[in-house]
Amino acid sequence: MIEHVTPEVDEGRFPVKRTIGDDMVVEADVFTDGHDLLGVALLYRRDRDSEWRDMPMTCLPNDRWQASFPVTELGRYRYTVTGWVDHFQTWRRDVIKKVDAGQHVLVELLQAARLIDEASRRAPKADAESLKGWAEQLGLADGPESGRIQLALNEDMAALMAKYPDRSFATLYEKELVVIVDREKARFSAWYEMFPRSSSGKEQHGTFKDCEARLPYIASMGFDVLYLPPIHPIGVTHRKGKNNAPAGGMHDPGSPWGIGSQEGGHKAIHPQLGTVHDFRQFLDKAKSYGLEIALDLAFQCSPDHPYVKEHREWFKIRPDGTMQYAENPPKKYQDIYPLEFESDQWQPLWQELKSVVLYWIEQEVRIFRVDNPHTKPFVFWEWLIREIQADHPDVIFLAEAFTRPTVMYRLAKLGFTQSYTYFAWRSMKAELKEYFTELTQSEVREYFRPNLWPNTPDILTEELQHGGRPAFMARFILAATLGANYGIYGPAFELCEHRPREAGSEEYLDSEKYEVKQWDIERADSLKEFIGLVNHIRRENPALHSDGSLHFHATDHDQLMCYSKSTPDGSNVILVVINLSPYHTHSGWVQLDLDSLRLDPDRPFQVQDLLTNAFYRWNGPRNYIELNPLSAPAHVFRIRRWLRTEQDFDYYR
């Protein structure tokens, strides 16, 4: 019986995710009736290979078996488990007990001779001959028993027998499971979202050249992904004006998500930004600053998009013959026509959309942020991502779906590399702990890679509206340390832009979605240096490069939250203590789970605050914390364990 194989998502229907270089640990319950000993192997192969490789599994308590294999290549691997009764090992275990009890085992020696003889038929020539020799000696009825016992229990022969078990009755687990291996950025990335048209620093529409001039600024803050809202021509029909004014904006620049005009659609570039050549140049320049460009995939059309004229069959027509615009009743978005993915002409449409992605891949783009994937068919995304990654396994898709958990998780299972989360709306200690425990400690971690955004052009949370600079700092630290992947929408974020369009709204006042903005990025109160410091800490500390080790520690105060992340070998441990209130200084006691930190309860240890470079010597689990949000809302400690006795003086590492 082979059951409860882990990792396995939805009965093997969906792949799990890893990044290159990971050790893929697989476990299974493997057992049989009776008392026979088993042999168990993990089978694995790259998807494109036909040969399985074998990795012997080790028995843990209670019939649990474990092994691992390294994933060293991008793309898909398959794995499964096989098990068999090992008659020789069973025989050996029993005979050792009998011999130890002084019993005669003459008949058992004959049994061994038979088993060894059988094994010799499975072995290649040299080993076969050795085994045959052993079998014959054991089968002789006339040697003294003690000598033959010694022969039968010979360790070399046992090792040889272990190479040729009888697997003809082996059980093979009924499913082949799949792991998708992504590049490291799928697991560890810091995103910066910027509207390229606001990059001139002046009133005028920015260009890719202006964007190039912004690169040193963005790189200095330590980001590695620069995500641009759609860069395509913008429609004029029903174009929205400032603050989403209906039919306002013939002279406004319009929303970048109103894609398509006479100047082209999803494969074109907004003329005011520049040419494809400019874009390629910008991309190269960004690369030289360690910044990778992410584009927006928003599969929808303005009424002026070329598709609307050329492919009326790709849209929904209302009973009165007009084209169906986007709605969220009673809201109407007459500047947007959704594509009809399930029309009779779905195949040419899907191929066209695939060609859009391939077009930008040709322009060297490898990261796509996908707009509202939950309003398009699940099956489309599964197909598209699979098709693209088959030839381009380095492509990353980030799902921007703010909807119910079932749908967000399903999109991740279907192939999205990373996913937006509810992080922006989780502000209390209990809900943060519950949500991030679910994301990082449950099965969800196998397929859903959270990307944490404290703000986006659509989301200015109440906390940021009211909490001032301390709130921006606290939310930034949370995003950057709870999430190995996170992002901010800037310069709004680092400049602490906090004015909503109206009370109760999460929309920005004078939102950049509808106008060109001038940001004073040199403002003295900018968080740019703080952000740079935190991103530096992230890069230097591998504990922050993944989410699986996240562990919450108790505190005696509702506004003080404490959590840690560690590398698997425990060599790097980061401990964050944060004051969740932007308004008041709070103090209290943390109660560390020393085991999880691999700290010896009987030895002092040092914590180094990487934000301030202050050092504290702590002792045992209970330690005092006081945090003033106006100076620093959090400690980001690196834990340094006690290293030597104080023959000279204390060392920590």
Place this chain on the structure above:
Amino acid sequence: MIEHVTPEVDEGRFPVKRTIGDDMVVEADVFTDGHDLLGVALLYRRDRDSEWRDMPMTCLPNDRWQASFPVTELGRYRYTVTGWVDHFQTWRRDVIKKVDAGQHVLVELLQAARLIDEASRRAPKADAESLKGWAEQLGLADGPESGRIQLALNEDMAALMAKYPDRSFATLYEKELVVIVDREKARFSAWYEMFPRSSSGKEQHGTFKDCEARLPYIASMGFDVLYLPPIHPIGVTHRKGKNNAPAGGMHDPGSPWGIGSQEGGHKAIHPQLGTVHDFRQFLDKAKSYGLEIALDLAFQCSPDHPYVKEHREWFKIRPDGTMQYAENPPKKYQDIYPLEFESDQWQPLWQELKSVVLYWIEQEVRIFRVDNPHTKPFVFWEWLIREIQADHPDVIFLAEAFTRPTVMYRLAKLGFTQSYTYFAWRSMKAELKEYFTELTQSEVREYFRPNLWPNTPDILTEELQHGGRPAFMARFILAATLGANYGIYGPAFELCEHRPREAGSEEYLDSEKYEVKQWDIERADSLKEFIGLVNHIRRENPALHSDGSLHFHATDHDQLMCYSKSTPDGSNVILVVINLSPYHTHSGWVQLDLDSLRLDPDRPFQVQDLLTNAFYRWNGPRNYIELNPLSAPAHVFRIRRWLRTEQDFDYYR
């Protein structure tokens, strides 16, 4: 998308278990891309029916849907889930929002006309005509909009439309799941194990007639299942003597598990017990006392069993031509030959074993306690139980497998109605809580019905060896209240038999397995009245008739354990507080989870100790407990809620 259907065991590979009269609650995550409203139905049928029945499912938060169906017949039912996009309900939700916002909906009315017209084609004549009429009226372009809106949102029409959704694109969950419906005794039973040969009260071998004389005694203690170790002829070759003495016992009666002699095998009765006729008479008499007889299925043979001569092919032959006896190296059981279930002749063997079960069913036996099922193939049990229950769905099989959890759980999944547990060896509070939480609050509860035995003829735990009468009382209360199914091996248990064969052994000294015992059942220190009282409390309190409601409450003392069970409607609640130490009086505070007990924190409540009939008035979660093991190791409280104000005086129910 339909996923996470519950209950579902191992991807639907195994059935779940319920008892007759239960409400079978089914839940599933059902969702789709986009924002359309769904219709969802639970489908169910008896296994032998071909028609599915439909039960609409209700939407809980986060895309979870729920419905239930009653299981009113023994045997197997099937169930699954289907879901579809409900275009009319979606249309209606959106139009209501638009109308409320004062928008024109002329085009939407045309859409409705089309949907209603389509529905009319799915409806039988009368409803079809009504719908057609509505569709025509809505389709008219000339009526005033407000009147047509009223028509379109008519509640009667919505109800009619709900009857004829378009299910042609419905998703059907890919699996049909199975629930096995057993009779009530599968869930709630009190077993008494007795060696019939020790029933004479004298030195001589007891008979079924002697057993009849014992029935009033057993019934007075409140048991409802009387389980007899094997009643077949016992082999003489290598028969074991007193205290398992090897080759001791030509003049000893031998172990009842050494089945088979010249006088017959598994279908024969030991001549000293009586005839089949005597057995049938005893069975009838037992029935009149409310006692059902359970027999032992021990599929193994003494060397003198008729099978050994007649069916040598059903046994394993060693290389020297001798027959393989049972072993647990270095222990040898030469009085027992295991059957070889996987020989070439497995089919006649399996059929013969099935005929053994059918033979005893013919003698009106409906409960079988199965000896060591884990040493026979899993596939055999799945086949046997399925075959028997197809014609006899009232037959109960209890698995006596004391082995690793994976194997015990697998046997339960394969069909065993009830299962022995590790209860005998769980004595500390933490391990009792952990184990019974796993058994009653995890998925295990769907297929594994625990049967708790504080002792068996093979198991005299250290606790019972040393703890005296208080230990027997405490272990009895635990078994009878933690487990809706439990049993004791008597009269050893009620007479507090505690002498082991040797220190460190769990075997009884002078074990009844190897000799006829004389038990003085009238001894003044017998627990028979205490047992009778507890069984009476069990019968009177439906909270104790099942295990799913088990809930542990905190106490501030390691030796004081507190737990409750409740009926689903909360009308009957039993709260047990027990002193786990048989040696010392302990006192401390319990901290009740009032929510789980449906108690109002602001009102006092009464607890009635059903063992002593003492009443206490409690207030809030925190209450003082003091238990002296020498008088009563536990309280078994019934909780009586505050009923009326004290206009006259307090009432509780």
